[in-house]
Amino acid sequence: MTLPARRGALLVVLLALAIALPPYFGIYYVRFATQIAIYGMAALSVDLLLGYSGLITFGQAALFGVGAYAAGMLTVYGVTEAFVVWPCAILVSMLAAGAIGALSLRTRGFQFIMVTLAFAQMAYYFAQSLRNWGGDDGFTVPQRDHLGPLALTDHTTFYYVVLALLVLVALFAHRIVRSQFGRVIRGIRDNERRVAAIGFPPYPYKLVIFVIAGGIAGLAGALMANHAKFVSPATMSWQLSGELLAMVILGSANSLIGPVIGAAFFLAFRDVLSDYTEHWMLFFGPLLVARVLLVKDGIWGMLLRGVGIEEANGSPKLDYDQSADPIADAEPGASR
Amino acid sequence: MTLALLVEQLFNGVQFGLMLFLMAVGVTLVFGIMRVINLAHGSLFMLGGYFLMAALAWTQSYALAIPLAFVGAAAVAVVLEIIVLRPLYRRGPLDQVLATFGLTLFFNEAVTVIWGREPIPLSIPPLLTGSVEIMPGSAYPLYRLVITAVAIVAGLLLYLLITRTRIGALIRAGSDNREIVAALGININLLYTLIFALSAMLAALAGIMMGPLLSVEPGAGDPILILALVVVVIGGIGSVRGALVGALMVGIFDTLSRVLIPLAIQTNATSALVGMAVYVLMAVVLLFSRTGLFAAHRG
Numbered sequence: 001m002t003l004p005a006r007r008g009a010l011l012v013v014l015l016a017l018a019i020a021l022p023p024y025f026g027i028y029y030v031r032f033a034t035q036i037a038i039y040g041m042a043a044l045s046v047d048l049l050l051g052y053s054g055l056i057t058f059g060q061a062a063l064f065g066v067g068a069y070a071a072g073m074l075t076v077y078g079v080t081e082a083f084v085v086w087p088c089a090i091l092v093s094m095l096a097a098g099a100i101g102a103l104s105l106r107t108r109g110f111q112f113i114m115v116t117l118a119f120a121q122m123a124y125y126f127a128q129s130l131r132n133w134g135g136d137d138g139f140t141v142p143q144r145d146h147l148g149p150l151a152l153t154d155h156t157t158f159y160y161v162v163l164a165l166l167v168l169v170a171l172f173a174h175r176i177v178r179s180q181f182g183r184v185i186r187g188i189r190d191n192e193r194r195v196a197a198i199g200f201p202p203y204p205y206k207l208v209i210f211v212i213a214g215g216i217a218g219l220a221g222a223l224m225a226n227h228a229k230f231v232s233p234a235t236m237s238w239q240l241s242g243e244l245l246a247m248v249i250l251g252s253a254n255s256l257i258g259p260v261i262g263a264a265f266f267l268a269f270r271d272v273l274s275d276y277t278e279h280w281m282l283f284f285g286p287l288l289v290a291r292v293l294l295v296k297d298g299i300w301g302m303l304l305r306g307v308g309i310e311e312a313n314g315s316p317k318l319d320y321d322q323s324a325d326p327i328a329d330a331e332p333g334a335s336r
Numbered sequence: 337m338t339l340a341l342l343v344e345q346l347f348n349g350v351q352f353g354l355m356l357f358l359m360a361v362g363v364t365l366v367f368g369i370m371r372v373i374n375l376a377h378g379s380l381f382m383l384g385g386y387f388l389m390a391a392l393a394w395t396q397s398y399a400l401a402i403p404l405a406f407v408g409a410a411a412v413a414v415v416l417e418i419i420v421l422r423p424l425y426r427r428g429p430l431d432q433v434l435a436t437f438g439l440t441l442f443f444n445e446a447v448t449v450i451w452g453r454e455p456i457p458l459s460i461p462p463l464l465t466g467s468v469e470i471m472p473g474s475a476y477p478l479y480r481l482v483i484t485a486v487a488i489v490a491g492l493l494l495y496l497l498i499t500r501t502r503i504g505a506l507i508r509a510g511s512d513n514r515e516i517v518a519a520l521g522i523n524i525n526l527l528y529t530l531i532f533a534l535s536a537m538l539a540a541l542a543g544i545m546m547g548p549l550l551s552v553e554p555g556a557g558d559p560i561l562i563l564a565l566v567v568v569v570i571g572g573i574g575s576v577r578g579a580l581v582g583a584l585m586v587g588i589f590d591t592l593s594r595v596l597i598p599l600a601i602q603t604n605a606t607s608a609l610v611g612m613a614v615y616v617l618m619a620v621v622l623l624f625s626r627t628g629l630f631a632a633h634r635g
Binding site: 050056058103104106107109110111113114115117118119121122125126128129130131238239242245246249279281282284285286287288289291292293 | 367373375420423424427429430431433434435437438439440441442443444445446448449558559562565566568569573607608610611612615616618619622623626627628
């Protein structure tokens with residue numbers, strides 16, 4: 001069996017498990033799996049930026065939250081057609097991503113992290129100040145949307161819709177990163193200077209991928225508003241932004257499937273530990289530190305090695321050395 | 337809107353700005369010299385408040401409790417530096433952000449386990465209650481004046497430390513070129529531990545002094561940390577002068593916008609504008625300069 005075939009087989013097995021298992025275990029696990037798929041989609045959007053574009057965003061939750069608010073508000077106003085509500089949520093998130101990205105992409109490296117975090121906090125305070133929408137407490141969404149003739153009230157139906165969307169988003173993201181556009185994006189991640197020298201201006205490319213990732217996060221947010229039937233500023237909190245990053249890293253960045261596995265791990269970790277203690281963060285924090293300091297690869301990377309595939313591009317190379325070290329100014333041809 | 341009220345708010349703004357400076361200068365020193373972005377800095381602010389509260393309960397005296405809280409925060413910082421920060425110096429920003437974010441999650445939960453989730457009010461030291469007439473007919477709380485003065489003294493001491501002492505020379509040299517400093521036979525590990533402990537103590541100082549004004553609660557440092565990051569972005573990452581100017585700008589701008597915007601516009605959007613004002617300021621600065629006002633380093 002060739003390596004891509006093994007990788008494909010692994011993906012098919014995972015997808016088959018995702019399709020077959022949850023209904024078999026009952027409604028609690030269907031809802032649990034729905035949550036995994038939604039957070040997985042949001043984490044995937046972070047991976048598009050982090051793993052493929054070298055952009056460490058600490059503010060993706062803001063775009064997730066904008067999608068959730070847009071979808072929740074429309075549903076409260078009585079628009080319950082998913083074919084209308086979800087595209088609207090995606091559009092609003094993309095607009096927000098355009099505004100945030102246009103400014104924050106002027107910076108790079110360490111500053112980019114801080115600026116995205118700051119703008120996400122601004123969105124958080126904005127949501128908190130919406131008194132008509134519950135302020136800090138948020139608001140409940142009266143019902144789930146319906147997808148054409150398909151009612152989504154049933155948890156299992158909703159799960160399969162979310163799962164199908166996740167697969168579509170993953171395929172879409174896969175096409176993007178394999179396209180010529182994706183090649184430029186990955187080139188910018190590896191060496192922005194060189195890509196600029198070839199004649200591709202980095203800024204518009206980064207902005208486009210930032211907006212696309214924002215739209216995906218917005219769709220995940222809209223699905224979350226439907227899933228929980230509740231929207232609050234917590235969907236935009238900096239903790240969630242950090243947790244999305246953690247999911248990507250726990251699952252393996254630069255893989256698109258890794259973030260979904262990371263989301264599953266994160267939620268399972270929380271679910272299992274919550275049975276024993278409400279202070280599960282006491283264990284998650286050190287786990288994250290240990291993953292960063294001691295382990296080289298995420299879960300998907302380990303799985304791949306387990307079945308005998310060494311990823312050529314296991315961990316993403318980020319642009320920090322260029323932005324922080326004067327060495328990047330070395331003459332052309334000088335060896336580094 | 338009277339002049340007295342404006343002056344009072346200006347005092348509040350300067351005081352808040354100086355607290356932000358104590359936080360931001362730690363972030364910017366640790367970045368400028370160690371090239372580490374430390375999201376756990378807010379935890380040290382929070383721990384300052386908790387340690388003060390615990391030491392007060394134990395000693396019943398502010399004179400004893402404040403130094404104890406300081407020593408506690410510095411001890412935590414030294415342990416953190418040795419166990420977690422040291423391996424991070426050679427890592428990229430992603431690893432640093434995630435590891436220090438993990439630390440924040442841990443500390444926020446740890447104080448919940450020890451002292452509970454409820455906010456704990458701290459009282460103002462009995463000597464410093466009361467108020468002073470700063471202008472005819474306008475009384476200003478003595479405590480706020482005192483912490484403003486303490487912050488100014490701390491800032492001056494820091495300035496003297498950096499410009500007039502051997503350690504300060506090493507700090508400046510380290511931020512210019514740490515390889516050369518290490519090559520000259522300076523114990524760079526010890527220097528890093530010192531700088532980290534110093535920045536932690538400044539954060540704890542802000543936490544201790546803000547304790548009676550805010551309340552001590554889990555996650556209390558997070559919003560302050562994010563504002564300190566805004567300050568660092570505005571001032572220019574790695575620049576101490578930038579941290580001071582940025583902090584005063586953010587402190588005064590935030591405080592005044594909370595008073596002036598509701599006076600000028602009275603709609604539903606008012607509270608939204610107030611909460612967002614500081615970030616709009618950051619956006620405007622970024623429009624004009626990508627690296628902040630006093631960029632010490634490119635990038």
